[in-house]
Amino acid sequence: xxxxxxxxxxxxxxxxxxxxxxxxxxxxxxxxxxxxxxxxxxxxxxxxxxxxxxxxxxxxxxxxxxxxxxxxxxxxxxxxxxxxxxxxxxxxxxxxxxxxxxxxxxxxxxxxxxxxxxxxxxxxxxxxxxxxxxxxxxxxxxxxxxxxxxxxxxxxxxxxxxxxxxxxxxxxxxxxxxxxxxxxxxxxxxxxxxxxxxxxxxxxxxxxxxxxxxxxxxxxxxxxxxxxxxxxxxxxxxxxxxxxxxxxxxxxxxxxxxxxxxxxxxxxxxxxxxxxxxxxxxxxxxxxxxxxxxxxxxxxxxxxxxxxxxxxxxxxxxxxxxxxxxxxxxxxxxxxxxxxxxxxxxxxxx
Amino acid sequence: xxxxxxxxxxxxxxxxxxxxxxxxxxxxxxxxxxxxxxxxxxxxxxxxxxxxxxxxxxxxxxxxxxxxxxxxxxxxxxxxxxxxxxxxxxxxxxxxxxxxxxxxxxxxxxxxxxxxxxxxxxxxxxxxxxxxxxxxxxxxxxxxxxxxxxxxxxxxxxxxxxxxxxxxxxxxxxxxxxxxxxxxxxxxxxxxxxxxxxxxxxxxxxxxxxxxxxxxxxxxxxxxxxxxxxxxxxxxxxxxxxxxxxxxxxxxxxxxxxxxxxxxxxxxxxxxxxxxxxxxxxxxxxxxxxxxxxxxxxxxxxxxxxxxxxxxxxxxxxxxxxxxxxxxxxxxxxxxxxxxxxxxxxxxxx
DNA sequence: GTGAAAGCGCTAACAT
DNA sequence: ATGTTAGCGCTTTCAC
Numbered sequence: 221x222x223x224x225x226x227x228x229x230x231x232x233x234x235x236x237x238x239x240x241x242x243x244x245x246x247x248x249x250x251x252x253x254x255x256x257x258x259x260x261x262x263x264x265x266x267x268x269x270x271x272x273x274x275x276x277x278x279x280x281x282x283x284x285x286x287x288x289x290x291x292x293x294x295x296x297x298x299x300x301x302x303x304x305x306x307x308x309x310x311x312x313x314x315x316x317x318x319x320x321x322x323x324x325x326x327x328x329x330x331x332x333x334x335x336x337x338x339x340x341x342x343x344x345x346x347x348x349x350x351x352x353x354x355x356x357x358x359x360x361x362x363x364x365x366x367x368x369x370x371x372x373x374x375x376x377x378x379x380x381x382x383x384x385x386x387x388x389x390x391x392x393x394x395x396x397x398x399x400x401x402x403x404x405x406x407x408x409x410x411x412x413x414x415x416x417x418x419x420x421x422x423x424x425x426x427x428x429x430x431x432x433x434x435x436x437x438x439x440x441x442x443x444x445x446x447x448x449x450x451x452x453x454x455x456x457x458x459x460x461x462x463x464x465x466x467x468x469x470x471x472x473x474x475x476x477x478x479x480x481x482x483x484x485x486x487x488x489x490x491x492x493x494x495x496x497x498x499x500x501x502x503x504x505x506x507x508x509x510x511x512x513x514x515x516x517x518x519x520x521x522x523x524x525x526x527x528x529x530x531x532x533x534x535x536x537x538x539x540x541x542x543x544x545x546x547x548x549x550x551x552x553x554x555x556x557x558x559x560x561x562x563x564x565x566x567x568x569x570x
Numbered sequence: 571x572x573x574x575x576x577x578x579x580x581x582x583x584x585x586x587x588x589x590x591x592x593x594x595x596x597x598x599x600x601x602x603x604x605x606x607x608x609x610x611x612x613x614x615x616x617x618x619x620x621x622x623x624x625x626x627x628x629x630x631x632x633x634x635x636x637x638x639x640x641x642x643x644x645x646x647x648x649x650x651x652x653x654x655x656x657x658x659x660x661x662x663x664x665x666x667x668x669x670x671x672x673x674x675x676x677x678x679x680x681x682x683x684x685x686x687x688x689x690x691x692x693x694x695x696x697x698x699x700x701x702x703x704x705x706x707x708x709x710x711x712x713x714x715x716x717x718x719x720x721x722x723x724x725x726x727x728x729x730x731x732x733x734x735x736x737x738x739x740x741x742x743x744x745x746x747x748x749x750x751x752x753x754x755x756x757x758x759x760x761x762x763x764x765x766x767x768x769x770x771x772x773x774x775x776x777x778x779x780x781x782x783x784x785x786x787x788x789x790x791x792x793x794x795x796x797x798x799x800x801x802x803x804x805x806x807x808x809x810x811x812x813x814x815x816x817x818x819x820x821x822x823x824x825x826x827x828x829x830x831x832x833x834x835x836x837x838x839x840x841x842x843x844x845x846x847x848x849x850x851x852x853x854x855x856x857x858x859x860x861x862x863x864x865x866x867x868x869x870x871x872x873x874x875x876x877x878x879x880x881x882x883x884x885x886x887x888x889x890x891x892x893x894x895x896x897x898x899x900x901x902x903x904x905x906x907x908x909x910x911x912x913x914x915x916x917x918x919x920x
Numbered sequence: 921g922t923g924a925a926a927g928c929g930c931t932a933a934c935a936t
Numbered sequence: 937a938t939g940t941t942a943g944c945g946c947t948t949t950c951a952c
Binding site for chain 3: 587588589590591594603604605608627629630631632633
Binding site: 577578579589590593594597600623624626627628629630631632 | 944945946947948
């Protein structure tokens with residue numbers, strides 16, 4: 221460093237007090253203990269010298285880093301930026317800093333990053349990476365690290381979480397398809413080891429029953445990950461089978477974009493020959509042609525809520541486990557056809 | 571914590587050596603000093619006890635955190651994920667960790683985050699947030715913190731950087747427009763206080779001259795930030811003026827998307843009534859209708875290169891300042907019309 | 921080659 | 937109300 225950084229001792233010496241007095245004077249928690257006069261003098265010289273407390277020393281001493289680790293499965297997926305923003309805002313308001321890490325959906329990488337964060341003594345973690353059965357969640361529990369899951373949760377429910385109401389979201393999507401006159405509705409399911417994929421799949425089946433349709437297992441395609449190439453591949457596979465369908469409910473927007481790709485290759489168009497819905501309402505899906513009908517999740521609020529829950533747990537380590545479910549809404553655009561026509565059941569066949 | 575973490579002392583005691591011996595035995599740098607026999611014994615007991623060195627103590631002692639701060643102006647912009655990926659990969663290979671922070675294009679926020687990172691003793695910084703004149707860059711220089719700028723650079727050139735060859739990229743875009751028969755070409759310029767906006771603007775004018783056209787100042791619209799709403803607003807403004815144009819070269823993809831929005835409102839279509847090019851080739855622009863012709867920047871390589879340069883500087887603080895320029899390529903899609911009429915150049919370099 | 925001792929910058933008993 | 941002292945877990949002189 222250019223100039224050796226000014227330390228608490230420097231301030232104390234300059235102010236003519238003992239370092240611990242200076243420490244107490246500068247710490248809002250302990251300022252009461254100190255004569256107002258001295259406290260002010262210390263504060264002034266600290267400012268004059270440009271004193272910046274060394275968080276490392278603080279951390280080594282107190283074991284509190286004021287850092288929250290945030291594990292993101294795929295930073296390339298546009299749903300995460302708003303979530304992150306929500307987390308950062310809520311955390312920042314409480315004097316905490318979010319440290320982001322991208323696990324790339326790779327369990328090995330995830331493990332390395334987690335250990336790294338534990339090593340760096342994060343005060344807590346927000347994980348958007350959870351699988352339904354997740355050893356890393358166990359690891360955090362074992363270390364007694366405050367943890368909140370976001371977007372995805374674990375099957376056991378033994379840790380706090382804030383997720384979307386995926387079943388309800390599916391009901392919205394399926395009900396809309398039915399309202400548009402579709403009876404043969406396919407589903408592009410996400411990975412079933414993720415709560416999102418799992419719950420949306422279950423929600424799809426349940427919702428079909430509710431609108432009086434039966435979910436044909438041969439019209440359910442299982443995607444091994446939530447991305448466009450999988451969406452395209454599985455859509456094409458469904459299409460190649462014998463079963464006809466006029467609508468497809470995708471478990472997320474990226475899968476729906478994959479459907480667009482496939483349709484384009486086939487010379488077809490979403491919202492004309494085949495109705496398509498996504499899930500998430502991520503940025504840019506309103507810019508596609510046709511704009512995508514999808515289920516909007518309040519991502520920002522999700523992030524903020526998770527952060528607040530974590531902060532609560534930081535204050536009280538024995539705070540009860542909470543499961544918060546956020547209510548999504550349907551955003552109707554053009555990928556499900558212009559106007560719901562009740563009469564004509566199967567529109568287009570090809 | 572559940573079980574008190576095992577410390578170096580524990581290992582030393584268990585192995586029957588002094589803590590400093592254990593330290594030396596475990597540190598690859600100093601292992602030579604130690605009898606191979608003892609070194610092995612220490613290593614074995616360390617493993618047996620599940621010893622994990624405490625990076626905080628290491629940091630407090632050595633002032634080396636093995637952390638690199640990465641400042642991103644807007645994590646919502648899809649160009650950054652690939653850059654981040656490149657940075658993380660190159661850094662990870664060298665045992666460093668990237669810590670990301672989103673500044674939201676807000677100078678105040680940027681300053682807070684920078685001070686925070688300096689406080690946490692990052693070993694170096696990669697900034698994607700630089701303005702052409704940037705006090706925060708000065709701040710890093712003053713602290714002698716190793717720094718590499720990425721994507722954007724500073725006018726003075728006093729710090730290492732890796733950026734795209736924006737002038738060349740503009741030549742590609744303009745030359746393509748000219749080849750397609752356009753003569754009245756508009757430009758949506760980005761903020762001129764950013765090197766990207768500035769250089770692309772200059773590149774546009776230069777490129778126009780090179781193809782024998784004159785850049786009409788009234789066909790240059792200045793956007794105050796790189797996002798869709800600005801693109802839409804400024805496009806509409808240009809359109810409202812008297813001057814006609816048949817093509818618009820946008821300074822980045824988000825601005826081009828704004829043009830799409832505007833065209834849509836006017837009942838027009840990119841690639842038919844008005845040719846549009848973007849800049850960046852960010853994810854999803856190939857999914858727009860029509861797919862966007864744009865200038866592809868090797869974002870991943872950009873990130874990796876910046877990380878490597880920073881690592882080099884970490885090894886040798888007196889490494890010279892380097893300016894690396896990456897060569898972009900034109901990706902022709904449908905937003906510039908189906909077929910260039912003048913010549914039979916092949917389309918689609920993707 | 922290994923042990924002893926100091927110290928990174930801070931906070932928190934404990935003493936006065 | 938303030939000063940004294942010890943120590944967080946590690947590395948690194950300096951002795952031997």
